[in-house]
Amino acid sequence: MAGSTPASPSVDPVAEIGAVIRSEHVPPWLDAWRKFRRHKLAVTSSVILGTIILAVIVGPWLWPVPINEIDFTARLAPPSPKHPFGTDDLGQDLLARMIYGGRISLAVGLAAMLVAIIVGVVVGAIAGISRGPVDAALMWVTDLFLSLPQLPLLLLIIYLFRDVLKDAFGVEMGVFILIVVVIGGLRWMPVARLVRAQFLSLREKEFVEAAHALGASRMRQVVRHILPNAMGPVIVAATIDVAAAIIAESTLSFLGLGFPPDIPTWGRLLFDAKDFLDYAPHWALFPGAAIFITVLTINFIGDGLRDTFDPRRVL
Helix, strand or coil: CCCCCCCCCCCCHHHHHHHHHHHHCCCHHHHHHHHHHCCHHHHHHHHHHHHHHHHHHHHHHHCCCCCCCCCHHHCCCCCCCCCCCCECCCCCEHHHHHHHHHHHHHHHHHHHHHHHHHHHHHHHHHHHHCCCHHHHHHHHHHHHHHHCCHHHHHHHHHHHHHHHHHHHHCHHHHHHHHHHHHHHHCCCHHHHHHHHHHHHHHCCCHHHHHHHHCCCCHHHHHHHHHHHHHHHHHHHHHHHHHHHHHHHHHHHHHCCCCCCCCCCCHHHHHHHHHHHCCCCHHHHHHHHHHHHHHHHHHHHHHHHHHHHHCCCCCC
16 A cells, blocks of 8 residues: 555564573673673782792792802891892892792692682582481581681691601601691681582572482582582682681791791791891891782682672672
8 A cells, every 4th residue: 555654574582582692691701700800909919919829930940049058148138139038047048938938838828728628518518418417417527626726726736746747758748748738627617618508508499409300310419510509609718718728827837837947938937037027127028028918819819709709799
């Protein structure tokens, strides 16, 4: 008919919705990265922490000074081009000892974190998926460990067993294993309670019930469906445990129960410098700043990861 408007082409609403979903769908890792990079402090902290890790790894090649080389003519020397971080009471170069000590301090933090996370995830997963006496018994053990005074217990265990492990594995490796196991063994409880709470919530979700209805075994439900969805808070807890382990190792070294004097760590350097603060403040300044900056950056990264994995927070 004259004057009639042409009919508009038909539009399939299902196709439009599918196109929108495809355009907005991104891989989970990419979505997490987009959220994380909007947390400026966390990104900046990641760069700083990465620089520290790179420095302690490649530092011995860039600054090849023996950590135990004694030079009495340069005792307690302030920072200079020859000794950028100064020297200690034996004339040993503090930059070389800082680099070597950073390797040990960071390795202790990461290894103790892995021990705490593995034990905590296993205990929390078993408690969260079980019902009745198993859950009650595991939570009783967890509460028992939480009630123990950690620092006195830490000092007692290291004092009793350090000589045994030194004879079995050598001085450096024996002390390293003991400190890692003890620190990690006393920090798994918060992780276990966190994982248990996640499991108690997730095991009632529809996708877990659907997997159970389709005949999935209990182990498959845990490994394929529950545990991956519970790892966000665990990753955040891991960053906190790294910082706590570094501080614990520094405390042990400062109290004289960590590594021996010829094996420098940041905590050990602080312990050795405590009697020379009036004459050589640089001796304590650099290891103290390294511990402070490392722990601070790890905590900021943990804040960024918490916001990234929190589904209730929109970044």
